Amino acid sequence: xxxxxxxxxxxxxxxxxxxxxxxxxxxxxxxxxxxxxxxxxxxxxxxxxxxxxxxxxxxxxxxxxxxxxxxxxxxxxxxxxxxxxxxxxxxxxxxxxxxxxxxxxxxxxxxxxxxxxxxxxxxxxxxxxxxxxxxxxxxxxxxxxxxxxxxxxxxxxxxxxxxxxxxxxxxxxxxxxxxxxxxxxxxxxxxxxxxxxxxxxxxxxxxxxxxxxxxxxxxxxxxxxxxxxxxxxx
Amino acid sequence: xxxxxxxxxxxxxxxxxxxxxxxxxxxxxxxxxxxxxxxxxxxxxxxxxxxxxxxxxxxxxxxxxxxxxxxxxxxxxxxxxxxxxxxxxxxxxxxxxxxxxxxxxxxxxxxxxxxxxxxxxxxxxxxxxxxxxxxxxxxxxxxxxxxxxxxxxxxxxxxxxxxxxxxxxxxxxxxxxxxxxxxxxxxxxxxxxxxxxxxxxxxxxxxxxxxxxxxxxxxxxxxxxxxxxxxxxxxxxxxxxxxxxxxxxxxxxxxxxxxxxxxxxxxxxxxxxxxxxxxxxxxxxxxxxxxxxxxxxxxxxxxxxxxxxxxxxxxxxxxxxxxxxxxxxxxxxxxxxxxxxxxxxxxxxxxxxxxxxxxxxxxxxxxxxxxxxxxxxxxxxxxxxxxxxxxxxxxxxxxxxxxxxxxxxxxxxxxxxxxxxxxxxxxxxxxxxxxxxxxxxxxxxxxxxxxxxxxxxxxxxxxxxxxxxxxxxxxxxxxxxxxxxxxxxxxxxxxxxxxxxxxxxxxxxxxxxxxxxxxxxxxxxxxxxxxxxxxxxxxxxxxxxxxxxxxxxxxxxxxxxxxxxxxxxxxxxxxxxxxxxxxxxxxxxxxxxxxxxxxxxxxxxxxxxxxxxxxxxxxxxxxxxxxxxxxxxxxxxxxxxxxxxxx
Ligand code: HEM
Ligand SMILES: [Cu+2]
Ligand SMILES: [Cu+2]
Numbered sequence: 003x004x005x006x007x008x009x010x011x012x013x014x015x016x017x018x019x020x021x022x023x024x025x026x027x028x029x030x031x032x033x034x035x036x037x038x039x040x041x042x043x044x045x046x047x048x049x050x051x052x053x054x055x056x057x058x059x060x061x062x063x064x065x066x067x068x069x070x071x072x073x074x075x076x077x078x079x080x081x082x083x084x085x086x087x088x089x090x091x092x093x094x095x096x097x098x099x100x101x102x103x104x105x106x107x108x109x110x111x112x113x114x115x116x117x118x119x120x121x122x123x124x125x126x127x128x129x130x131x132x133x134x135x136x137x138x139x140x141x142x143x144x145x146x147x148x149x150x151x152x153x154x155x156x157x158x159x160x161x162x163x164x165x166x167x168x169x170x171x172x173x174x175x176x177x178x179x180x181x182x183x184x185x186x187x188x189x190x191x192x193x194x195x196x197x198x199x200x201x202x203x204x205x206x207x208x209x210x211x212x213x214x215x216x217x218x219x220x221x222x223x224x225x226x227x228x229x230x231x232x233x234x235x236x
Numbered sequence: 237x238x239x240x241x242x243x244x245x246x247x248x249x250x251x252x253x254x255x256x257x258x259x260x261x262x263x264x265x266x267x268x269x270x271x272x273x274x275x276x277x278x279x280x281x282x283x284x285x286x287x288x289x290x291x292x293x294x295x296x297x298x299x300x301x302x303x304x305x306x307x308x309x310x311x312x313x314x315x316x317x318x319x320x321x322x323x324x325x326x327x328x329x330x331x332x333x334x335x336x337x338x339x340x341x342x343x344x345x346x347x348x349x350x351x352x353x354x355x356x357x358x359x360x361x362x363x364x365x366x367x368x369x370x371x372x373x374x375x376x377x378x379x380x381x382x383x384x385x386x387x388x389x390x391x392x393x394x395x396x397x398x399x400x401x402x403x404x405x406x407x408x409x410x411x412x413x414x415x416x417x418x419x420x421x422x423x424x425x426x427x428x429x430x431x432x433x434x435x436x437x438x439x440x441x442x443x444x445x446x447x448x449x450x451x452x453x454x455x456x457x458x459x460x461x462x463x464x465x466x467x468x469x470x471x472x473x474x475x476x477x478x479x480x481x482x483x484x485x486x487x488x489x490x491x492x493x494x495x496x497x498x499x500x501x502x503x504x505x506x507x508x509x510x511x512x513x514x515x516x517x518x519x520x521x522x523x524x525x526x527x528x529x530x531x532x533x534x535x536x537x538x539x540x541x542x543x544x545x546x547x548x549x550x551x552x553x554x555x556x557x558x559x560x561x562x563x564x565x566x567x568x569x570x571x572x573x574x575x576x577x578x579x580x581x582x583x584x585x586x587x588x589x590x591x592x593x594x595x596x597x598x599x600x601x602x603x604x605x606x607x608x609x610x611x612x613x614x615x616x617x618x619x620x621x622x623x624x625x626x627x628x629x630x631x632x633x634x635x636x637x638x639x640x641x642x643x644x645x646x647x648x649x650x651x652x653x654x655x656x657x658x659x660x661x662x663x664x665x666x667x668x669x670x671x672x673x674x675x676x677x678x679x680x681x682x683x684x685x686x687x688x689x690x691x692x693x694x695x696x697x698x699x700x701x702x703x704x705x706x707x708x709x710x711x712x713x714x715x716x717x718x719x720x721x722x723x724x725x726x727x728x729x730x731x732x733x734x735x736x737x738x739x740x741x742x743x744x745x746x747x748x749x750x751x752x753x754x755x756x757x758x759x760x761x762x763x764x765x766x767x768x769x770x771x772x773x774x775x776x777x778x779x780x781x782x783x784x785x786x787x788x789x790x791x792x793x794x795x796x797x798x799x800x801x802x803x804x805x806x807x808x809x810x811x812x813x814x815x816x817x818x819x820x821x822x823x824x825x826x827x828x829x830x831x832x833x834x835x836x837x838x839x840x841x842x843x844x845x846x847x848x849x850x851x852x853x854x855x856x857x858x859x860x861x862x863x864x865x866x867x868x869x870x871x872x873x874x875x876x877x878x879x880x881x882x883x
Contacts, residue, residue: 030777042706049704053697056661060668060693064686067671071607072678078832080863081609081674091613094665095658102654102700109704110647116706117643162640167480168573170638170713174779177710181640183574184479185567188640201788205638205713205781207473209480210399213784 006070014062021054032174035200035221037193038116039177045108052101116178119191123157126150130162130169130182133211135202145234150202150219153227157193170206173219181206194221267323268355279317283309303489303559311493315454323356324447345442346846356450358442360431361844363449365744367424368737370449371417374456376809378412381405383806385785390799392789402785403471404487408459410474411491414591415498416456418729422594423448423505425736426533428744430509432837432844433527435518435853435870440511448504455498462490473783475584478565478576482557489558492551499544502590506540509533518836518870520855525869527835527859528617532597535621539586539593539628547583550576574641581632589628591725593621595732596663599685602735603667605833606682607674610860612666620659627656637708646705653703660696664689677831680754684735687762691727695720698773716776722769734761734812741819742826746843749823753815760808767801834869835859 034040071081127138128150138146152158162171162182172179173192180190204215222230263270287308291299319325323344331337346352346359353366385405388396397405431439439445462469467485470476481488513534517526526534553564554576563569565576604611611617633641633649667689676682698720702708711717734757741749775791775798776782787795829838836853837844853870861867 028774030774032778039710042710045704045706046701049697049701049707053700057693057697060664061690063668064671064690067668067674068676068678068686071671071674071676073675075677075679077675077677079608079675081607083610083861083863083867084612084669084673085610086613086616087669090669091616091662091666095662098661099655099658102657102703103651105700105704106651106654109650109706112706113646167483168477168639172713172781174710179638179709179712181638183640185571185573186640201779203779203781207403207477207480207783209471209483210403212403213399213781213786 010062010066013066014058017061018054018058021057025050035175035194035196036177037195041112041115042177045112048108049105119159120157123159126158126160128160128162128171131165132209133215135217142231143235148217150217151230152194152221153224154194154197154221157191160190162188167208168206169204169208172203172205173200175200179205197221267326269322272318272321275321276314276318279313280309283313303486307489311458319450324450327443356446358446360427360439360445363445364424364428366449367420367427370453371421371424374412374416378409378417379806381409383803386799386802388785390796392787392792394785399785400468400471404469406783407471407473408469411459414474418591419502420452421733426594429740429837430530430533432848433530433835434516435521435836435849436516437847439508440516441508444504445508448501451497451501455494458490458494462487478554479573481554492555495551496548499548502540503544506537509537518853518855525855525858528600529597531618531621532593535625536590536593538625539590543583543586546579550579574639577636577639581635585632586628589624591729595729598732598736599688602681602685602739603670604860605831606677607671608862609670609674610862612669616662617666620662623659624656627652634703637705638712650703650705657700664693679751680758681735681739683758684731688728688731691723695723695728698723711777713781714776715772715780715782718782719769719772719776726765742830743837743842745820746826747819747823748826749819750815753811757808757811764801764804764808768798768805771798836870839872
């Protein structure tokens with residue numbers, strides 16, 4: 003039995019290492035370009051570590067059991083009549099409960115941080131219409147563009163509006179997403195941390211042109227942004 | 237393929253009841269598919285005339301309005317005519333009209349020839365097979381559609397279809413898989429197994445059972461018919477969100493109404509299961525002695541009867557908005573768009589458990605009997621089903637974390653969602669513990685059960701990511717969701733359906749499937765399944781939204797790999813179909829109990845006698861007492877023996 007436990011643990015470690023390699027060798031998440039996404043990525047790793055442990059435990063027991071206790075087809079004996087084990091059952095109710103509640107608490111904290119608008123965020127209205135995005139900068143006299151331009155390190159609040167059907171505003175590198183819904187107003191906060199060009203993608207099926215409903219987001223320095231605004235208002 | 241078992245107990249059935257009429261008369265006017273055909277036509281004409289007459293009477297111009305005619309004449313009166321024609325209502329109409337009822341001669345019960353599978357049949361075993369064959373036909377159609385749009389997705393840009401067709405294919409694929417495959421395939425397996433496991437001669441309401449089955453092909457044909465509607469098939473996704481669905485061409489109506497027929501089928505079957513399980517248990521079969529498959533279907537049926545009316549309602553509202561110009565979901569008229577999603581998910585989240593719990597039941601049967609050990613923690617297994625049932629109704633809005641619903645709803649819904657992982661985890665760990673120190677027979681049903689166990693863990697874990705609101709905000713509506721639902725619905729539900737079919741195949745057909753082909757089927761499916769769906773997590777997180785025909789070319793290579801893998805996955809299904817057809821036609825004759833299982837269905841011949849049990853079984857113990865010396869689940873005969881066991 004002692005040897006068995008050692009083997010089981012060894013299998014578990016091997017599986018765990020393999021899965022961990024899969025998790026770290028590939029870049030599963032896009033480069034974060036916002037404070038909000040940084041926080042989300044922390045929870046992502048929390049959930050990933052938890053998942054690696056749970057998967058490895060289950061897979062190890064399955065592999066080990068089949069490997070050790072497989073019998074030929076014509077075997078006609080029965081296994082030991084083990085009906086349960088209260089201690090174990092309590093353990094595997096309690097441990098996952100603690101884990102998911104921990105995840106829930108972390109998530110709730112991040113959610114509220116990501117939802118807290120600081121002092122005077124940049125107000126941008128994102129208008130979804132089949133099949134294009136329009137952005138309105140209400141702080142600067144309501145001009146409208148098809149390209150999203152944001153100053154780096156300044157919080158922006160997107161207020162969503164939909165003209166016809168539901169669309170969903172999503173910039174994968176910002177990690178933030180929110181539906182634009184006809185008849186109600188929705189909003190989301192983004193604090194860009196990196197300059198560069200990113201894609202704005204519509205994430206909610208909105209009809210024939212849904213796949214092509216994309217726009218460009220450009221995060222620029224403060225000075226470049228002011229320049230751009232001046233140009234637009236001219 | 238012939239299914240006439242001249243060498244099986246079917247031959248002992250009593251002969252057919254012959255109606256006192258000539259054969260031509262019978263051909264056209266006797267219950268059956270011919271009468272079903274022409275009465276469907278009559279139904280359509282009557283429905284259309286009714287609409288025209290009423291519109292005329294009320295003076296509503298124009299009298300002819302295609303969408304209304306289509307709904308009333310085509311999607312209500314035609315199916316009712318068809319059902320009347322095949323004879324689904326004959327007995328009831330006879331009874332209602334006050335004519336003397338014919339004494340039940342059981343002529344509509346059981347299958348003597350293959351023809352008996354193509355008519356209204358009240359035998360739960362026949363109905364089970366009818367369900368399974370029908371659902372696998374739709375599985376094939378839905379699968380071919382998936383191959384087709386995977387071909388389209390192998391490269392960015394549009395190659396083969398236009399975007400309306402693409403949206404139609406994706407929507408139809410999901411709709412068929414959910415409403416015409418997974419849900420009814422489980423109903424089929426349960427139809428076959430549950431009465432036998434309870435020690436009952438049939439379901440509580442055999443005629444209702446027959447009717448429930450025949451509602452299903454109606455729904456399937458209705459969905460598929462939308463391809464010929466002007467404007468193409470419904471293309472608003474299987475979720476049919478308003479207001480997109482309200483502006484769709486005519487095809488959307490086929491979805492709205494198809495769901496009603498499929499839903500009616502589910503509800504009637506679920507009621508039948510509930511009454512059967514509550515009232516038709518054999519003597520001694522207490523709730524705590526029921527096999528977990530029965531528990532699972534009991535819970536599922538409760539989910540179905542409580543939740544299904546909500547999707548029916550949501551689709552009616554959309555249809556009313558479309559046709560009668562109400563404004564349930566149109567903001568211009570004061571409607572509330574998110575109302576649709578709340579109602580829809582109040583059904584469709586429980587529906588994911590409707591699509592999973594019966595599979596939990598199957599896997600419990602298979603793992604326990606193939607490991608030759610009692611299921612670990614039987615009572616907690618049953619109670620966790622109940623836990624999922626209750627929690628399942630409190631999490632629907634986790635599908636709406638980015639939908640713009642009230643902010644305060646998010647955290648409570650996140651907590652309940654995460655809590656569901658606890659009963660789910662209990663089940664997974666208990667199956668794993670059942671393996672421990674067992675004597676494991678690694679045959680095809682067991683391979684699929686273990687494949688389920690590992691793949692479902694992955695699906696459950698990705699569910700936990702999605703349960704966390706901030707992660708969901710990033711991952712919602714992307715290919716990550718597609719990966720999640722396929723790990724739970726394909727790696728989960730479909731694997732359990734395969735496990736169940738291999739497991740009960742000898743009982744259903746009286747013949748054994750080919751074990752080698754079964755193993756080939758499993759390994760091909762298992763490998764290509766992972767190759768198809770695992771990379772979807774990646775493209776999703778990296779930025780590929782779901783339901784698109786075109787995507788960022790950075791994802792081109794991976795999508796190509798995914799498409800190739802999906803074709804292998806499709807091909808692996810051919811191995812299964814070949815195995816089923818050849819084994820059913822001339823596989824080796826199966827024993828009554830090839831798995832040496834304890835549950836009641838294995839204590840009777842394969843296939844079982846027409847009324848299942850020639851004598852009423854007396855249940856004397858739990859269903860999984862493997863390894864307990866002298867333990868029995870039931871004794872089949874003389875009361876004497878029962879007393880001995882009791883003593
Ligand atoms: C540990 C258990 C599970 C958790 C925590 C979980 C969580 C979630 C969440 C939060 C979503 C919404 C994602 C989004 O749209 O943004 C989701 C989607 C989905 N889940 Fe699960 N899930 C679990 C198990 C299951 C099971 C067992 C099934 C079915 C057998 C299932 C089927 C689905 C389906 C079909 C969708 C996508 C619906 C759609 O938008 O088309 N899930 N899941
Ligand atoms: Cu869109
Ligand atoms: Cu859900």
